[in-house]
Amino acid sequence: MRLTPGPARDVDLTGVDLFDLDLYGSGDPHPLWDVMRARAPLFHQVLPDGREFWSVTRYEDVRRVLSDHREFTSERGTVPTHLGTDDPAAGVLMTSTDPPRHTEVRRPLGSKLTARAVRVWEERIRATVVRFLEPALDGAVFDLAEQALLLPALVTGPLLGIPEKDWEELVRLTAMVTAPSDPHFLLGSEAATLAISHHELLTYVRDWARTHRAAGQEDESLLHHLTSVRPGGEPLSDEEIALDGYSILLGANVTTPHTVSGTVEALMERPEQYAKAAADPTLVPNLVEEGLRWTSAACNFMRYAVDEVEIAGGTVPAGGAVVAWIGSGNRDASVFPDPHTFDITRDGAKRHGAFGFGPHFCIGAPLARMTLRVFFEELLARFESLEPAGEPQHLRSYFIAGLTHLPLTGKKRRTTP
Template sequence: MADGAVTLRDEARAKAYTMPLEDMHPGDPELFRTDTHWPYFERLRREAPVHYCKASEFGAYWSVTRYQDIMTVDTNHQVFSSDAALGGITIRDARPDLRRPSFIAMDPPKHDVQRKAVSPIVSPANLQTMEPIIRERAAKILDALPIGETFDWVDRVSIELTTQMLATLFDFPFEERRKLTHWSDVATSQPMPGGLTETEEQRQAELMECLAYFTRLWNERVNEPPRGDLISMMAHNEATRDMTPDEYLGNIILLIVGGNDTTRNSMTGGVLALNQFPAEYDKLRADQSLLTSMVPEIIRWQTPLAHMRRTAVEDFELGGQTIAKGDKVVMWYVSGNRDETAIENPEAFVIDRERPRQHLSFGFGIHRCVGNRLAELQLKIVWEEILKRFSNIEVMGDPVRVRSSFVKGYETLPVRISR
């Protein structure tokens, strides 16, 4: 880590521990861009595990920062709603006229039937069919990398592999697959000067292009016999075939972001973690069977989605605080995954943890990530193929992180590889 980053961390710690608790806004996207959010969550876990921020650019919200409290909220969908009409699943409220339902932003029973419509794509049998395809593509991508020169791991490996996988899941035109990455980034980014989009109107126009493209694919698939891709599954399923355009776009964005951001950022996070903990890299090279426990440990350590949000539909007592009906409640997975009362030595990256799957990154309860096994499979395969080819992937500089308190990700990571 560069000296500047160490100074930044020290300054952040000093600030996090001296500011009044009532002034704390842990959801500030700038904290995530600079990787300085950690001491804020550490202090909240210790002093105010259920914390109220009364004013922010996202409005007022509760932060739930401990592992067990997050589990309480996540598994209680009767009290804590995901409904898009109440604000949905992120700290940022969509404008009321732009709230798009998707099955992650729905409550039962509608959630259950829509989720069921797409879940066959990640059935054990289907994953078995996909494994050789993922392996072949991973091999091809890795074989094309330059040896001994610095390049961007995010663009050349993480984005490329996950976007190829998404194109397969949707049976999306392969040569246009980078559109999927672009729409995923547009959907999760905040409009700002110099950003990916500068205004909300521009952002919506881009998402309408996404809808138009996917509507064309829907119209093709609905008039053909059912096939094994996600669009065909939705077009031919009773629960999803009559979706409104807004609902269709909501589900498309959910599936793109779910299949893209999470795996892509874990793929980069794993490289970073092994460089920050070189003894673990040595351990892995000496015993490749540790991949089985390393993959979930990467997903815990990275926590590719920093939070999920709910809205209370009745008053509820949690951690000595009364959350009122209508309040916004943010479950900070990124904090729960570093909770020392639930996970031993949580700050360290340990590839042979005894219980590596004890993490919150996939969520719990009815909204647990539908593609969690596919994400793990992709990571496992890519690391198997890396270890066959390269003795070392060396990080050559600090990553550029995404300015978001929802997607905890990377824009670039400079690396150099040796055979």
């Protein structure tokens, strides 16, 4: 979807379909979300097959839905592709589990991913980013979005304990999960694409766990750390490790590439912002936060109302599915003045909800922030300017906002590190 919206326009909400893939693949949902925040902050939609859901689009409502598991549970499914069919892994899969179990599984993993814990990875990540950028230094066309899909695996593969030979395939499978209708990843039907990717990812982690158990292998990898997690005092089964490892793989691979490419696209559209960041490297951390707000790569998450609940001036019935549109909340003018302006000096950019809120706040946020900071430090140090070299192509997904192609050329600085 377009991240820089077109002109504001009036929208007839009567026939709006928030699951229309064309709205995201080739369209512009931001003017629609602007109208919804103003006139229909709680929006009810019934799909042709009878499935229904309620949407919240204002920042505070998005935060409330994602923060309060007592009002809005994760234990029936958390992504719109599950709408109408409860997630069979709910209550076990970390992303589809509420506290206290969620906390018991998450806390020991989170201790390995604090800002202090991941700091030891910075120089390795920097070396990885430098190698990643090298092909663009000769001035040839470089498709950043296509290449960036592999960047998180290059960074997190060693941390997760995944051998390099498997990175590319796992990246493809995680992309299939989150964008099963995109022609780049579609295998037959959307349902078939989801089924294949789910099966292959779960099988991979299950086999990984069994092999490590059988061999008695000990290492510091995040996947191995799952074997020592004991919610309720009991170790995780191989199946539970497979499900939680699946969740970690998705979180590691899915959003960072699109934050990278979407932020670079915004900088190419605004060369004065690029020049400002290049002239003052201390702006890079805020550039990262503004990029996270601007791209909102995880466009939404879903919850279910535990009981009938009043929110956004309306009522959601008990058991109703609620989609919290992060991409809209991050453009709420009551929180982010002039929200459709990309401004790397924006005050309060870090308030964005790109990592979610509450118990399910992204466990890998410190690693993602460091990776993005290092990426832009190295990009700005090496390239005097970036120019588009073709039309961008957007991901066909209503869950992940991203790019599949962003061809560009870079003008190398006369002196580079």
